[in-house]
Amino acid sequence: MITRFLTDVRVKFNPFSPRSKPARLFLSLIPPNARADGMKVETQMLPRTSKEPSTLGVKFKDGKEMNLDLDKMRITEVMEEVDRHSRLLARKEELTGN
Template sequence: MMTKYFASATVILDPFIAGSKVARIFLSRIPPSSRHLIKLKTDIVSESPQKQQLIQVEYKDGTVLKFDPSKTTIGDVVEQLDRHSRAMQLKEQMNG
């Protein structure tokens, strides 16, 4: 997962349900060398119907991608995040 272009990441999860597995894997895939460069916010909720699970990534260009970890797979999340990161990388290479 290309995290170079992440500005911030917010993860809201309920650790007691199976749908939180994607959110936990997402957090574990952020390299330790990038964790101090990204604003990470993690909220743990349990038995709270007001807050839904969420993975939200904001890029340095202002683009925000949101995912519901209970309805997507980690492969889909990584694929979409890498797609936007590659587009930003291409723009960076073209601008020099």
């Protein structure tokens, strides 16, 4: 997963729900020094009884926000969604020659 262009990650999930797996795996995909490099990661753990769906909010460097409902997605689909915009940004960066 391309995480270079993420500036802000907000994850909300209930660990006791089986549908929270993609949310937790997404967190484990963030590289070890991303937080030190300025990515903001906010994790909100819901109580055990809550039925709220797990959600993921991502902000990119160009200001685009993406809100994903993780309840019906697998981790590969989440990665696809995030990477789609990241690849666009990567190509733009390459063309401008930075």
